[in-house]
Amino acid sequence: MRKLLFFLSPLLLFADITLLQLQEAPSGRARNFNIWQFMQQDINATQAKSAYALTQGHNRKIFIKYAKKTDDKIVIESSRCSTLSTKALFKETNATCINKGLSLKKALNLTQEQRLSLSQNLKPRYESKSELILLMNDKPFILKALQSGEKNYLKLFNSLGSKNRQRYFNVMLSKERINALAKEKAFNKSIKYIVTDKKMFRMQESLLQLQACDLSAQSYFFLALNALNFKATTKAMFYLEIAQKKAYYQNNKDKALFWMYLISKEKSYLEELAQGYDLNMYTLYAKELLRVKYNNYFSALTLEDKKSKLNLQDPYVWEALLDKIRASNKEELEVLLKKYNSKEDEVLHAFIYSKVLKYKVHNYILPYKKATQDLSNDDKALLYALARQESHFIPSAISHSYALGVMQMMPFLIKALAKQRHEETKLNDMFDPYKNISYASTHLRYLQKHLYHPLFIAYAYNGGIGFTKRHLLKGTFLKGSFEPFLSMELMANTESREYGKKVLTNYVVYKKILGEDIKLIPLLEMLTEPIHTDRFRTRVLSSLP
Structure with missing residues (x-):
């Protein structure tokens, strides 16, 4: 059976x-x-x-x-x-089909003769791509790429993947060349690839030659971290000041201020952070150091004990409501608050209430108590920290990649867990918050066998345990200057990097709400001690003579 x-x-x-x-x-x-x-x-x-x-x-x-x-x-x-194998590409004569199936990264792994043949087939309709592929036949490849122009160079740099960047592009560029590249919009993406890859050390040194240029706030932040790696603290502070001014989101403004404090140790940066309304890793750190209490969050709501007027487990219902909430002004939102004031509407009421408060008082409710009643406070805080970040507790939330429900469970993972639990489960069952949380709890128990720190568990929940293991074994989160913060900020996976910091903050706040007023700073200090954080690095260390 x-x-x-x-x-x-x-x-x-x-x-x-x-x-x-x-x-x-x-x-x-x-x-x-x-x-x-x-x-x-x-x-x-x-x-x-x-x-x-x-x-x-x-x-x-x-x-x-x-x-x-x-x-x-x-x-x-x-x-x-779009799925042509390399072998099938050579039998193909249709330029449109070749263009779909042949990426620049795939082309680089071909022989010169193969590239020549395919580029000739592409040329009548896709001349620019044909030229890029032909450039790969020229020696030295990197020099020819530079001579072909900044746009071509950056197209290749950003498209060929980390291993090829390390092999072909890790060269020291002249001051004139690096500043010419910086005029192109695509250079913002290149900066991230350079700074977050330790093996791109020559290109990292080239970045120190940058002069005044128009880059994104995130690029200036990465340039600051890059300068720090070369102990150029004055340059780092200069870049951070620009990043702070250009940043749109408060979290990114706070991040720049935090790093200005780490470099300078000037108390004024901490004081500014501690007065901030946003609850993030940076403001929480400042509040702890200055012993400033924070209470700009709510964890309980006064609601009526009556039947709900809607089925929030229906994704069509939620989509219609979300559109209405986004389009509503404050007065209209307050009408919605009065309409959805049942205890069964807790997560919806909290979602609307947060917007009424302009997100300056933060939603840290503890819904679905029956699903978490048998968990320890630690596991409860972790689960709520993840759920808050994943879905704001909305049971019928669906992501672009079709992650589902409160804990945003991916279909492939639901399938694997259903098999493990010996259950017949439909994807739509995941809109039941209790079933969704139950499945997520099973997955979390597996992650916790290998990872013991909420930050690393968050990385694994978002990016996968294999990704997290590889990241930890790259030599990250070791004792040293500006650690563990450099390791946290230089994670190449943007989504997991930001997700982890937010979940860690949520975890600390939820522990406080649950009666365990733990501190963020000791949790951060623990990250450079593998015995307290993860099984992967502990195994490596135990095998050393």
Whole structure:
């Protein structure tokens, strides 16, 4: 029976959706998600075409599934071209198809003869790409790329991946060359790739020669960290001041101030941070050092004990409400607060209330108490910290990648956990917050066998445990100047980097709410001590003589 269940479980992951339901549903992400599920049912080409026509925007996930169901030759051909193997590319004569299947990164791994042949096929319709591929045949490649112009150089630099950047682009550039590159918008992306990769040390030194240029706030922040690695503290402070002024989001303004304090140790930066309304890692750190109490959050709401007027487990309902909330002014939001004031509406009420307060008083509610009642305070704080960041506790939240529910569970993970738990589970079951939290708790128990610190668990929850292991074993989070902060800020994966800091802050606040007033600073200091944080580095250290 167990073997049979394992075989059937993938078929049971998708809801039974009809074309009529899709046609009657409002457009948006919820319908796109259901179209994606519909494409995986036993449907014919006509049904698939009708459903695909309902898709909002271009959606690659849906397109891939549609291509397997359709009899449309153009769609089938487009799908085939995008997945061409290297061997199949050489048999292809259609320039459009070659263009779809041949990335610059793939082209670099071909022989000179192969690149020449493919570039000739591309040239009539895709001349610029053809020229870039031909550049790879010239020796020395890097010099020819530079001579071809800044735009071509940056296109190659940003497209070829970290290993190829390390192999071909890690050279010391002249002052004139690096400043010419800095005039291009694409250079902002290049700065991130350079500064977050330890092996790009020659390019990192080249960045020290930059003069006045118009870059993003994030680029100036990375340039500051790069300057610090070369002990150029005056230059770092200069870049941080620009980053702080140019930053749009308060978190990024606070980040620049925090680093100005770390470098200068001037108390005025801490004092400014401690007065900030945003609750983030930087302001929390300042408040702790200066012993400034913070209470600009709410964890409980006064709500009525009555039946809710809506089903928030329905993603269509949530999408319509979210559109209404976004379009509402303060008076209209206050009307919504009065309308949705049932205890069953707790997460919705808190979401609206946060906006009424202009996000200066922060939402740290503790919903779904039955789902967390058997957890320790530590596990409870971690789960709430993640859920707050993932979905604001909305049970029917759907992400662009179709992560689902309160804990934003990915379909592939739901499938694996259903198998592990010997359960028949449909994806739409994840809109039940209690089932969603139960599945997430199973996953968290697995992560906690390898990772003991909330920051590293957050990295793994967001980016995967394999990604986290590789990051930790790169020599990050070791004792040294400006650690663990440099390791936190120089993580190349932007999403996981920012996610981890936010979850760590949430964790500290939730521990306080749950009666354990732990401090952020000792948690940060612990990050350079592997025995307290993770199994991966502890194993490596224990194997050393």
